[in-house]
Amino acid sequence: MSAEVINGKDLSYELKQEMKEEVNVLKHKGLTPHLTVIIVGDNPASKSYVRGKQKASDEVGISSDVIELPASTSEEELLQIITELNNDSTVHGILVQLPLPEHIREESVIVSIDPSKDVDGFHPVNIGRMMTGEDTFLPCTPAGIITMLKSKNIEISGKHAVVLGRSNIVGKPVGQLLLNENATVTYCHSRTNDLKAFTKQADILVVALGIPEMINDTHLKEGAVVIDVGINRLDDGSLTGDVDFDRAKEVTSYITPVPRGVGPMTITMLLKNTIKAARGLSGN
Numbered sequence: 001m002s003a004e005v006i007n008g009k010d011l012s013y014e015l016k017q018e019m020k021e022e023v024n025v026l027k028h029k030g031l032t033p034h035l036t037v038i039i040v041g042d043n044p045a046s047k048s049y050v051r052g053k054q055k056a057s058d059e060v061g062i063s064s065d066v067i068e069l070p071a072s073t074s075e076e077e078l079l080q081i082i083t084e085l086n087n088d089s090t091v092h093g094i095l096v097q098l099p100l101p102e103h104i105r106e107e108s109v110i111v112s113i114d115p116s117k118d119v120d121g122f123h124p125v126n127i128g129r130m131m132t133g134e135d136t137f138l139p140c141t142p143a144g145i146i147t148m149l150k151s152k153n154i155e156i157s158g159k160h161a162v163v164l165g166r167s168n169i170v171g172k173p174v175g176q177l178l179l180n181e182n183a184t185v186t187y188c189h190s191r192t193n194d195l196k197a198f199t200k201q202a203d204i205l206v207v208a209l210g211i212p213e214m215i216n217d218t219h220l221k222e223g224a225v226v227i228d229v230g231i232n233r234l235d236d237g238s239l240t241g242d243v244d245f246d247r248a249k250e251v252t253s254y255i256t257p258v259p260r261g262v263g264p265m266t267i268t269m270l271l272k273n274t275i276k277a278a279r280g281l282s283g284n
């Protein structure tokens with residue numbers, strides 16, 4: 001089988017063209033969507049992602065700013081800044097780049113963000129809404145994955161979707177969104193016995209482990225759809241996914257590459273959420 005590659009960069013480009021027009025309409029009404037990103041400490045990967053988010057915002061006409069805080073910032077100081085942004089009506093979306101330094105509790109920061117400005121979709125209120133299938137900010141990486149599947153008219157309903165990984169930002173919510181689309185969902189994680197017994201059954205396999213090229217053709221059923229979420233920086237500076245692309249593509253029907261796969265879609269969904277936040281959750 002020769003696989004069709006789902007290029008997230010190309011799909012992002014198309015979606016950004018549409019969003020640019022939506023933003024223009026809002027601007028004519030006197031409303032410029034604004035995203036504020038907070039970054040604590042100087043993790044080079046985080047800085048590079050934040051630059052990517054700013055560049056993409058610029059491309060569609062969303063205004064953005066970045067608040068850079070030293071790694072020594074206390075949790076209290078960070079919460080104070082978030083409170084100010086919650087109260088600032090010119091700020092529509094707030095994103096706190098993860099991971100945070102160890103002395104700051106991620107959960108306290110996430111719950112402090114006004115759910116109506118939570119463009120990451122990480123606030124428990126928005127997670128609850130996602131679970132019940134209400135309209136809300138969907139977490140960006142999972143929403144990007146569903147958008148990629150739909151862009152190729154890949155059937156989700158009735159399919160067996162196997163998710164490798166159960167983090168709060170990727171694994172758990174992508175399984176929930178696949179369930180909302182009527183897939184039968186299995187989660188695997190580090191305590192799963194006999195991983196291959198599950199991956200072999202997958203019609204749709206989402207891999208979010210953080211282990212370079214752990215999954216290959218021997219894990220897959222012929223014709224499977226493989227979504228590689230992993231972003232692993234190798235010693236030579238190159239990026240690779242959690243899937244051995246060259247081997248896997250010999251058996252898959254569709255596969256996403258790394259780079260230019262899920263990563264760009266994550267950013268594009270953030271832009272979508274920011275426009276939604278500017279309009280107000282109920283939409284107008």
Ligand SMILES: NC(=O)C1=CN([C@@H]2O[C@H](COP(=O)(O)OP(=O)(O)OC[C@H]3O[C@@H](n4cnc5c(N)ncnc54)[C@H](OP(=O)(O)O)[C@@H]3O)[C@@H](O)[C@H]2O)C=CC1
Pocket residue numbers: 141164165166167168169170171188189190191192195208209210211229230231232262263264266
């Ligand atoms: N493309 C994008 O936009 C994004 C990419 N990423 C990338 O996706 C990957 C996953 O990210 P994230 O979810 O945050 O990572 P986490 O480290 O939070 O979660 C990894 C998951 O993989 C599971 N796992 C680890 N080792 C094994 C194993 N040997 N067998 C089975 N399961 C295992 C863990 O299980 P357990 O729960 O038991 O520990 C955990 O659930 C990373 O490479 C990250 O960089 C992340 C966010 C966005």
Ligand SMILES: Nc1nc(=O)c2c([nH]1)NC[C@@H]1CN(c3ccc(C(=O)N[C@@H](CCC(=O)O)C(=O)O)cc3)C=[N+]21
Pocket residue numbers: 048049052095096097098099120140141231239258259260261262263264266267
């Ligand atoms: N609050 C928060 N929200 C996030 O959404 C968030 C986060 N914290 N912390 C880190 C992860 C990771 N993440 C990525 C975004 C874009 C690419 C991306 O664009 N990747 C490009 C390559 C970029 C490069 O070359 O470095 C690609 O795959 O083609 C990757 C990863 C968002 N995350």
